[in-house]
Amino acid sequence: MDSDTTSVCIEIGIRPERKDVVAARLLRQAAELGMALPDGVQSRRGWSLHVVGGAAAARTLAERFLCDPVMNTVRLFPSGSSPAEPDTTRLEVVRLPGVMDPSAQSVLRAAKRLSLQVSDVRSWQAFVFPAGTDKALLARLGSGLLANLAIEEVRLDPATGIAPVADLPDAPFRLQHVPLREASAAELSRLSTEGCLALDATEMAAVQGHFRSEAREPTDIELETLAQTWSEHCKHKTLTGLVQYEGTLRDNLLKSTIARATHELNRPFCKSVFVDNAGVVAFDDTHHLTFKVETHNHPSAIEPYGGAGTGLGGVLRDTLGTGLGARPIASTDVFCFGPPDLPASKVPKGSLHPLRVMKGVVSGVRDYGNRMGIPTVNGAVCFDPRYVGNPLVYCGSIGLLPANRLHKEVRPGDLIVVAGGRTGRDGIHGATFSSQELHEESETVSSGAVQIGNAIEEKKLMDALLIARDLGLYRGVTDCGAGGLSSAVGEMGEGSHGAHVLLDRVPLKYHGLTYREIWISEAQERMVFAVPPEHERALLAVFAAEDVEATVIGTFNGSGRLTAEFAGTPVMDLSMDFLHKGLPRRTRTAVKRKRTLADPTPAQLALTGPPHAAAQSSGTQSAGTQAAAAHGGTRAGELLLSLLAAPNIASKEWIIRQYDHEVLAGSVVKPLTGPRRDGPSDGAVIAPVPGSRRGFAVACGINPCLGDVDPYRMALHAIDEALRNVVAVGGDPEQTSILDNFSWGNCERPENLGDLVQACDACYDGAMAFRTPFISGKDSLNNDYREGGVSLSIPPTLLITALAIVPDIGRACTMDLKGPGHDVLILGITGPELGGSHLAHALGASGAEVPPVDLVLAPKLLRAVHAAIARGLLLSCHDLSEGGLAVAAAEMAFAGGVGLSLDVAAMPVRGAPDLPRRLFAESASRFLVEVAPERREELHKLLADVPHTLIGRTTAESVLDLRDGSTPVLRCELAALREAHQRTLDLDREHAAERGR
């Protein structure tokens, strides 16, 4: 360090005459948590750094860069002195050393441009309160709202400023061997647990046998490499293993159900399935589409913001690592959280409140996706108390791949190049961590597994990669995800059958990392390339021009060994064959779960008579009158409003608006539709090639409520729903592919595994019936949370995502009613089953049976609907899902701002469903469509082999009116329906109200 270097803190605040919106938000959020803060709170942002040239240089940086003169005040102080301001109390939140700090990168860039020598930048946020503010309250505010202690530190009235980060001391190099050959079974088990290896007794024994045969002990990183490569996360040991289920031995569920369907269907549009980082299907003559959906559940439980952000960052790298690199063009996100209204006292120790998880996860996806400039276009959110300790975060990425960039070919002699972010101590053991159960201490034990992303680093990496791809400068690419370099190099080395790595060549964020940490670090935003030596210089130049660091760290070879050295000493020499083929197969036991199931009683279901709230008559006169006006004074109206407000059904606008869903300018059908942009679209439609009218639709199907009752039928419903959704917006069911993502409870429990077997069987049956191949999938099978010695499994949660070609985007369709005087038809059959339905849940019952999916009728229905949309016959089209006919009708009506009058007496039925079932049952394979009267006959002919009935008309009244023959059932104002749908998840309601919405 230069002798002229000083440690300086630069802190900016908001000028007193300006609104301090950050402080205002803090006050609002604190009030929501019942914490009363005094007036006069002010926000601050600060940077601590080493700078050459003393205070004058620091002032230049502050005034010419950090401070916006219209908005900000600025002050400088030496980092060794007190940051206190007179008559105030101060709360600081600062990232722990080593945690990614993107704003530090910005400061370094600007300093360079201003010809200043700046280093070791660290940023913080602070709030300043009037003196005398209750410090215990501030401490709670810090840990309960502002900071996540897994990655951040809270400082209350600190004596000195925050010191700039300096390098850690170099760790002395010592090669570690693990004594394995003579270990007893108990010692092997202890080694696996203490080393966080997540290998079971058989696997440890196989490792022991291998090193006995090589007559040596493994080094620590050889063992780590095996653990990472053999993790459930990377190898899908359960789905590819043996399962003893109800008297039969099932050999490799993945191959015998999901992949088997794809293989037997043999659709020509499948270009690459289950082998690369994403599935690949044909789009047009010169482009393919790639699609991968990943889970990032456990990291998101510990640190929702970083976990969700890096979840998206990871799946985007999967897209970049597919073929020779696809360009990500659209993202999806699906979340499962605990109930948003969970009382604070019910939050288990070591877990965060569901609302806090949700806000963090949404912010994480928002900040990463928006910065990457990739639209987040489709998703879903489900709520259930069993997700409190173990929330689920699914992130999907669709890519556009030039058809001539599909194949990788790593050859011996190719250089191993790592590019992107530097390697640090972050995210050690992510792959094995995600393969274990979460527990009360996970937050502290696993903080090393937390990753914080830097989207701009990945954006630069993407830009450079795509340029190098088009220049043909490399032969293979993959992302550094779970397992870091160990997985990426090990995986690519399979192509050439060997690799040698020089670990001290890997660029590091700071000194002090051991060779083991370098090899398994899951530091974000890195990718590995196989580069022919003749292209080395050109490739490095492309990356340098984009300010991306790229470094040759070794060579792929044909030695059959994965080898590494550090400081000139060999530290690894593993057999590629053993690494990739030595994993013993697991045999597990599965049983069919015994369930006690019941429908709601006829008395509960009765729709005649007054609404329940009125009958209880607890509210004041005016509140009662208001409610009556909203639901029209009927029990059916009251139920409809409560279902629209149920968190699973309620509007997700608060989330959707925070995502940039239009960047890349390909948006054809947006996630919210209608003149007020409040209708929930069934799916998104994107036109990825400017000037071309060919597009694609993407949508999902997920319903964990059904899984509790019948996992087989749940899976069929998920497939049916995903397909209904893409078809409803204009997708062609004949050119559709699907993806599976299983998030399950611990599958060492035979009941959980039994549920999985049934769901897999349904995946095969469904894919075959609809002729929709699975092109990619991922499973996360250890979603248990242990608290106080009791383990709780999440409900079996299968996400099906569908990708369909839209032959002409000019024929895409939306769900909002278009105008009065049109005919409305219901398509498909309504049955009496209520298992897993929202109606049953609202009445406190499970429901006895999940509705069956008619696998003969359902594909015909999809084809007929598509034919009608392709001819421009349907003015609007909406699938019937959660909440059934009544909810779908309400959504279409308020979305279009068009009245709707329906008679539910005459509709296609099976098993004589009573009135509440006709209104609210969630039978599969149904649509509600709007058609101009003069084209109804044409539609009728197209629907010849599909049950359908004209059930009503659109009207000029702003009312949803449902009748059962001549009997009125409900009459609700559209405004009341909209309000019910909007209310539940609008987390910034007060802001909207203040600002006059």
Next chain:
Amino acid sequence: MSVTPSVLVLRAAGTNCDADTAHAFERFGARATALHVNRLLAEPALLARHHVLALPGGFAYGDDAGAGAVLACELGSALAQPLKDFVAGGGLVIGICNGFQALVRLGLLPGLDAPLGVQDVSLADNDSLKYEDRWVRLAITSRRCVFVGDMPAPELPVAHGEGRIVPRDAEVARRLVAEDRVVFRYCGADGRPTQDYPANPNGSEDAIAGLTDATGRVLGLMPHPERALFGYHHPDWTRATRHGGAPDDLGPGAPLFANACDWVRNNR
């Protein structure tokens, strides 16, 4: 033979609307080149070879230390003189969203006294304190800017977290109006400028959504016209009955690009 308009679309790490913006100009016959700021820093003379400089949307360098701040720092230090010369020499400049933020930080907009280096207004955190993507209605309150021409008042999408215009003081606010610098204002369904959320999506003072400079050749705006290039971009296109529910060919943002290309053809 008229000239082919030549557009330099300047990108930096984190710029993400460069391809969309280049495509929008190309749709109207321009030749658009996306160029990394590193290239321009290495060879500032490249700027003078173009008719239009476009600063597209995105998060240049992450915007982690102020929206547009790093890019403004780069342009304001090494590229200040070439930029002044470019505008003085008749070049057009458009800054969209993050590009607008950089132009404001740089002082090129509204550029009341000095064309560079003095910041008259700020684009501060949205009142809602969150990033939002939604379509807004705009009123055109000045036609002095060459990008605007005779285009009808458009609906365009906004997608930003920092778009609230704050003038430095009352005098700046007065001059913005007196000197005819306000091109676009957020308005309600009645076409009148509004402070009501969400029609005014960020709480911008005087409902300002877009500004021009003294020459009328520099435009900055928060909404994204390149995402409203085609008819199918409009959120209501499936409700339009003109062509039986099929989308119009061009969308409401297209005229901004068409006008710029026409202006170059007629004036250069």
